[in-house]
Amino acid sequence: MMTAVVGLALTLVLFAGVAVVLTSDPRRQAVTLSLFGLSLTVLFIVLQAPDVALSQLAVGTAFVPLMVLLAVSKIRGGR
Amino acid sequence: MSRTARMWLLGLGLIGVGVCYALAALDLPSFGSTFHPYRDMAVPAAVAHGAANAVTSIVFDQRGLDTLVEEIILFGSVIGAVALLRPSREEQEHGPSPMGRVLEPTRLLGYVMLPTTLVIGVDVVTHGHLTPGGGFQGGVILATGLHLLYVAGSYQALDRLRPVALFEHGEAIGAAGFAILGIAGILTSAAYLTNMLSYGTLGQMFSAGTVPILNAIVGVEVASGVIVLLARFFDQAVLLGHQRESISVPQPGELR
Numbered sequence: 265m266m267t268a269v270v271g272l273a274l275t276l277v278l279f280a281g282v283a284v285v286l287t288s289d290p291r292r293q294a295v296t297l298s299l300f301g302l303s304l305t306v307l308f309i310v311l312q313a314p315d316v317a318l319s320q321l322a323v324g325t326a327f328v329p330l331m332v333l334l335a336v337s338k339i340r341g342g343r
Numbered sequence: 344m345s346r347t348a349r350m351w352l353l354g355l356g357l358i359g360v361g362v363c364y365a366l367a368a369l370d371l372p373s374f375g376s377t378f379h380p381y382r383d384m385a386v387p388a389a390v391a392h393g394a395a396n397a398v399t400s401i402v403f404d405q406r407g408l409d410t411l412v413e414e415i416i417l418f419g420s421v422i423g424a425v426a427l428l429r430p431s432r433e434e435q436e437h438g439p440s441p442m443g444r445v446l447e448p449t450r451l452l453g454y455v456m457l458p459t460t461l462v463i464g465v466d467v468v469t470h471g472h473l474t475p476g477g478g479f480q481g482g483v484i485l486a487t488g489l490h491l492l493y494v495a496g497s498y499q500a501l502d503r504l505r506p507v508a509l510f511e512h513g514e515a516i517g518a519a520g521f522a523i524l525g526i527a528g529i530l531t532s533a534a535y536l537t538n539m540l541s542y543g544t545l546g547q548m549f550s551a552g553t554v555p556i557l558n559a560i561v562g563v564e565v566a567s568g569v570i571v572l573l574a575r576f577f578d579q580a581v582l583l584g585h586q587r588e589s590i591s592v593p594q595p596g597e598l599r
């Protein structure tokens with residue numbers, strides 16, 4: 265049972281990672297990156313590492329995509 | 344070196360890394376097994392020091408020095424990024440551009456989530472030695488949670504409630520506080536960062552000695568660091584965002 269859940273979480277990470285790579289627009293990439301972060305959070309929870317999951321959730325799902333969006337917005341010369 | 348020679352060298356290196364990696368991976372304990380030598384030492388050490396959350400005990404007590412260096416890495420990278428993101432001489436503050444319309448549901452969700460997230464952040468920091476979490480996680484939650492003000496309200500609202508100078512001090516105090524508490528370990532006992540306070544009762548709010556104090560210090564440092572970093576990004580993206588066009592056609596005497 266647990267193996268199936270771990271496998272499912274890993275598959276989710278795999279698809280989310282591919283989605284990030286295949287997204288060409290950096291602004292959309294911030295969104296897929298956030299989803300990728302969320303799928304990693306799920307994986308860490310399934311692997312019983314709540315401390316790491318919490319870090320991943322805060323940094324990978326919120327902080328990094330926000331920084332990417334702000335940087336892209338600056339590079340494009342404002343919205 | 345010719346291209347062929349470089350490729351041969353690359354191939355050789357890849358094979359070397361591949362063989363070593365495979366040998367190392369084959370020697371790992373199998374996934375999901377009960378063989379955990381590190382856990383068998385770390386968990387009793389955590390319990391002996393009254394820390395219910397073994398992970399925090401490892402991070403702030405058993406391997407405190409590693410965490411100090413990690414904290415300094417964060418401190419240094421924030422300083423580096425802030426130095427890079429300072430406005431150049433040609434750039435002038437234009438003031439934030441008028442915001443697009445914020446959807447009412449977004450606004451509602453933002454204002455409901457803002458206090459909720461901040462409370463969760465404080466909870467994660469202060470209970471780091473008891474439940475999953477700690478200063479790093481809680482600090483990032485606090486800092487990003489504050490930016491819900493921008494999502495739900497406006498840049499002006501965020502700017503008013505986020506005195507950047509205060510958080511710059513907070514970051515420095517957090518980084519220094521960790522190092523100074525380490526020296527207290529030398530003064531009272533043998534070594535740097537020794538857990539020299541009473542361990543208390545396992546699972547109580549005041550337990551695990553210095554761990555909750557270090558958690559709070561790191562929480563202040565990380566939250567302040569992330570806020571300062573994002574503030575500089577916001578300056579660049581929101582306040583200076585429209586500069587490019589005006590730089591491309593500089594009028595005589597217009598640039599300072």
